[in-house]
Amino acid sequence: MRGALAIDSRKLGRWALLTAATLAMLYILAPLISVTWLSFYEQEIPSFPPEGYSLRWYKLITGNARFVDGLLLSVQLGVSATAIGLFVGVPAALCLSRFRFPGRETLNNLLLLPLMVPGVVLGTALYVFHVEAEIATGGRFAILGSTLGLLSGHVLVVIPWVVRLVLASLAGFDRTLEEAAQNLGADRWTTFRRITLPGILPGVVAGAMFGFVASFGNLEMSLFLVGPGRTTLPIAILQYLEWKIDPSIAAVSVVQIVLIGTAMLVTDRFVKISRVV
Amino acid sequence: MARLELNQLSKRYGDFFAARDVTLDVADGEFLVLLGPSGCGKTTTLRMIAGFVEPTSGAVRIGDNDVTQLPAWKRNTGLVFQSYALFPHLTVAQNVAFGLEMRKAPRSEITQRVGEALELVRLGHLGDRLPRQLSGGQQQRVALARALAFQPDVLLLDEPLSNLDAKLRQEVRVEIRKLQQSLNLTTVMVTHDQEEALTMADRLVVMSEGAVRQVGSQRDLYERPADRFVAGFVGRSSFLSGSLETPERFRSAGGIAVACRPSTVAIGPATLALRPERVTVTPEAISDVENGFVGEVEFVSYLGGLIDLHVRLSPSDLVIAQIPNREDGFMPRTGDKVHVGWTVASASVFPGSGDDADSADL
Ligand SMILES: Nc1ncnc2c1ncn2[C@@H]1O[C@H](COP(=O)(O)OP(=O)(O)OP(=O)(O)O)[C@@H](O)[C@H]1O
Ligand SMILES: [Mg+2]
Numbered sequence: 141m142r143g144a145l146a147i148d149s150r151k152l153g154r155w156a157l158l159t160a161a162t163l164a165m166l167y168i169l170a171p172l173i174s175v176t177w178l179s180f181y182e183q184e185i186p187s188f189p190p191e192g193y194s195l196r197w198y199k200l201i202t203g204n205a206r207f208v209d210g211l212l213l214s215v216q217l218g219v220s221a222t223a224i225g226l227f228v229g230v231p232a233a234l235c236l237s238r239f240r241f242p243g244r245e246t247l248n249n250l251l252l253l254p255l256m257v258p259g260v261v262l263g264t265a266l267y268v269f270h271v272e273a274e275i276a277t278g279g280r281f282a283i284l285g286s287t288l289g290l291l292s293g294h295v296l297v298v299i300p301w302v303v304r305l306v307l308a309s310l311a312g313f314d315r316t317l318e319e320a321a322q323n324l325g326a327d328r329w330t331t332f333r334r335i336t337l338p339g340i341l342p343g344v345v346a347g348a349m350f351g352f353v354a355s356f357g358n359l360e361m362s363l364f365l366v367g368p369g370r371t372t373l374p375i376a377i378l379q380y381l382e383w384k385i386d387p388s389i390a391a392v393s394v395v396q397i398v399l400i401g402t403a404m405l406v407t408d409r410f411v412k413i414s415r416v417v
Numbered sequence: 418m419a420r421l422e423l424n425q426l427s428k429r430y431g432d433f434f435a436a437r438d439v440t441l442d443v444a445d446g447e448f449l450v451l452l453g454p455s456g457c458g459k460t461t462t463l464r465m466i467a468g469f470v471e472p473t474s475g476a477v478r479i480g481d482n483d484v485t486q487l488p489a490w491k492r493n494t495g496l497v498f499q500s501y502a503l504f505p506h507l508t509v510a511q512n513v514a515f516g517l518e519m520r521k522a523p524r525s526e527i528t529q530r531v532g533e534a535l536e537l538v539r540l541g542h543l544g545d546r547l548p549r550q551l552s553g554g555q556q557q558r559v560a561l562a563r564a565l566a567f568q569p570d571v572l573l574l575d576e577p578l579s580n581l582d583a584k585l586r587q588e589v590r591v592e593i594r595k596l597q598q599s600l601n602l603t604t605v606m607v608t609h610d611q612e613e614a615l616t617m618a619d620r621l622v623v624m625s626e627g628a629v630r631q632v633g634s635q636r637d638l639y640e641r642p643a644d645r646f647v648a649g650f651v652g653r654s655s656f657l658s659g660s661l662e663t664p665e666r667f668r669s670a671g672g673i674a675v676a677c678r679p680s681t682v683a684i685g686p687a688t689l690a691l692r693p694e695r696v697t698v699t700p701e702a703i704s705d706v707e708n709g710f711v712g713e714v715e716f717v718s719y720l721g722g723l724i725d726l727h728v729r730l731s732p733s734d735l736v737i738a739q740i741p742n743r744e745d746g747f748m749p750r751t752g753d754k755v756h757v758g759w760t761v762a763s764a765s766v767f768p769g770s771g772d773d774a775d776s777a778d779l
Pocket of ligand 2: 459460461
């Protein structure tokens with residue numbers, strides 16, 4: 141009797157867990173699924189049930205120069221900002237974790253700040269800074285609205301992710317490995333390249349990945365920094381939405397989801413990002 | 418392999434000396450063991466040799482070269498870490514090859530030497546495994562192979578056996594010693610395990626509070642301890658505090674007069690140290706013993722082949738005796754009156770009658 145009861149309650153527990161997990165999954169996936177579904181609608185007004193299915197919205201967006209240019213710019217920005225962010229962020233994380241120096245805490249917080257500050261505030265601050273800088277230098281430092289200005293903003297968005305995630309993986313990295321390498325004859329640089337970097341690679345890749353996604357999806361800050369005629373993909377979407385709502389937006393979103401999802405899956409095959417985050 | 422010399426090597430952290438004026442000379446092919454309680458500066462000394470701790474003063478010489486100013490990667494020492502520190506992302510063979518690669522050895526030579534090093538530690542068949550796929554003992558041997566493959570001038574071992582279980586430790590102990598002898602490796606090993614130190618070393622160095630207390634063979638340390646600390650640390654001793662009345666007579670605080678061998682210790686406050694196994698315990702008085710006393714058994718611990726007795730000779734004098742457990746032997750019980758004795762040569766006398774850590778190792 142008691143045995144049967146015990147099994148029953150265990151079964152019940154398993155069912156409850158399964159239900160909760162399914163609900164949570166649905167909650168996360170529902171928007172993704174509906175947006176994907178919507179993108180294949182035949183009709184222009186998103187109503188239910190659909191009148192039919194087609195690929196017309198995908199054709200439409202590939203013909204839309206604003207979307208295509210926006211995507212290109214966003215990818216370029218994301219890649220360059222990530223590259224620069226890694227170049228700055230990895231050494232910064234190394235210094236922060238290795239050395240105790242005055243102002244270390246301040247620097248640590250400063251590097252993580254862009255993550256905390258709302259995009260609008262960051263955008264305004266950079267905008268004002270660009271304007272002031274241009275005035276102060278008598279127009280010689282005309283960075284406002286330039287790709288360089290936009291890029292510098294995106295680097296700021298990437299850095300905190302790189303620093304955070306590299307710091308996290310450095311915390312779990314055994315430093316005696318570095319001593320072992322040096323004992324075997326590796327100088328500092330070789331030690332970093334052959335031992336430290338492979339050890340913290342999951343953190344570096346995860347930082348790059350998240351930094352890229354943050355840059356790629358950034359809307360608020362970019363709004364302040366883009367020049368006339370140059371828009372990133374999120375801005376192009378926003379501008380399109382001001383005029384009309386049709387499934388092409390859904391199609392653009394699906395393209396983004398597929399892009400980022402593929403990148404995540406591919407990198408996860410080589411480096412287990414899931415171990416870091 | 419080469420000779421290793423430490424000359425007045427010191428390391429200070431703030432006001433605290435982690436190592437103080439350590440001077441040692443390790444001969445080519447010698448196995449030297451640094452022994453001492455936790456925190457006495459053994460690891461610090463070893464790391465100064467390897468180049469990971471910069472000495473505050475003093476010099477390290479390997480062979481004919483002063484390496485004090487050289488960074489770790491130019492010193493050519495092979496260090497086996499307590500945690501092994503195998504590179505987790507490299508295979509066993511790649512781990513062992515690392516030192517040779519750093520020395521830009523040609524491919525063919527690397528392959529050959531890695532093979533030899535792995536054979537040496539009997540792991541030739543596991544070259545393709547990753548470290549985490551090995552047992553603790555196997556990892557330990559890989560660490561050893563890695564430290565030997567590039568033919569370092571000196572081999573440094575920091576408590577290499579402390580992560581192994583007791584049985585394996587005994588085996589590896591012998592293995593390392595044999596290897597060291599057959600390859601004629603100049604070796605410095607750190608340990609706080611006495612038995613390990615005694616079985617492996619050619620010579621031992623006893624350290625305490627950053628300083629070298631005595632350097633010598635097992636016998637030197639055991640039979641002629643240089644000071645009270647060594648007498649208490651290497652093996653066991655019971656200590657009687659009191660004073661030296663004449664160069665050959667010690668009187669304990671409890672009034673017992675002990676004949677001892679003439680020493681250079683100044684007349685005055687002194688401490689007498691006595692090895693437990695040198696003390697005989699009998700039910701009747703023995704006539705031919707030089708120092709004979711009557712005492713009361715205070716504590717008996719039965720250790721199988723041996724029996725440990727605490728015998729009180731006077732309110733302030735306690736002696737530990739270790740007697741064999743023989744079938745026909747006599748088995749005292751707590752409270753028994755017994756006769757205790759030892760020869761003149763059995764006791765050592767040290768200056769100062771401090772009763773601070775007297776019973777710490779009873
Ligand atoms: N970086 C440091 N800063 C301050 N003190 C230190 C530092 N490194 C070591 N010490 C101190 O130096 C002393 C000697 O340390 P060391 O590691 O050499 O001891 P040890 O003999 O190896 O001890 P154990 O047997 O516990 O390993 C210790 O008291 C330790 O606290
Ligand atoms: Mg130590």
